[in-house]
Amino acid sequence: MSEFFHMGGYALYVWLSYGLALVILVGNIILPMQRRKQHIAMIKRRLRRAQDEK
């Protein structure tokens, strides 16, 4: 197993590449999820306010 992580001496380059891919790919999923939640919450707030004013 440690041989696997060692990557024949190229561990730094290989794992940095895979790690960076993970960060970029996961980040691009989380970001739109958060923005969607914020937008929906904002629309709901405005709807509630509009109802209260009636």
Next chain:
Amino acid sequence: MWSFFHRLASPKHFYRFATRLIPWLGWSTLLLFVVGLYLGLFVAPTDYQQGESYRIIYIHVPAAWMSMFVYMVMATAGGIGLIWKMKMADIIASSAAPLGAAFTILALATGSLWGKPMWGTWWIWDARLTSELILLFLYLGFIALQSAIEDRRTAANACAVLALVGVVNIPIIHYSVEWWNTLHQGATVTRFDKPAMATSMLIPLLTMFLAFKLYFGMTLLMRARVEILERERDTTWMKDMIMESGK
């Protein structure tokens, strides 16, 4: 069939369609990544010249292919928006831009991480690397131009023109390794004769490529959905939908 595409042009139907499709794309993407990573990291043999360092290929090459593919999606959508004034086309183009930039950054960074141990340098001004860097600037230019222009319609048109002009860079990236004497190696997969790569290394690469492609499909829909929420927040269908679903 036509009516299906016709309806997709309306943000309301697109939103519903995206919401139904995203989970399916998500699970298939995850499955392909698990299979691709298993094959690429555990099954594929060690390269006789580059040792284990070549395994960066399973990130680098799909990311580089996607950086060009996403550009074509963005330019095509931009062109459609420019000609037919379709709102959904503009939304697709502007949702694709940040994803394309992300793939380009990933391709450049992993290329650098691969170049250091193999070529002995992080960066060199070779034709392939330089044209890929120009691709990143095109994406960033698109994003900057869009946020700089207040009016949505004008911004979309200006960005579409920029994207279409930039298409000229795509064949330059692809053929750079043939036209110029580059340090970057030539094409291994997209050749007219059979790929110059062992099947045991090629299959994980194609699996990863498919995983990246579905990932892009999913994140494009996710971004388009946010974009629709932002642009259509004052419409009745949007208010009704949010009231109904309660989330």
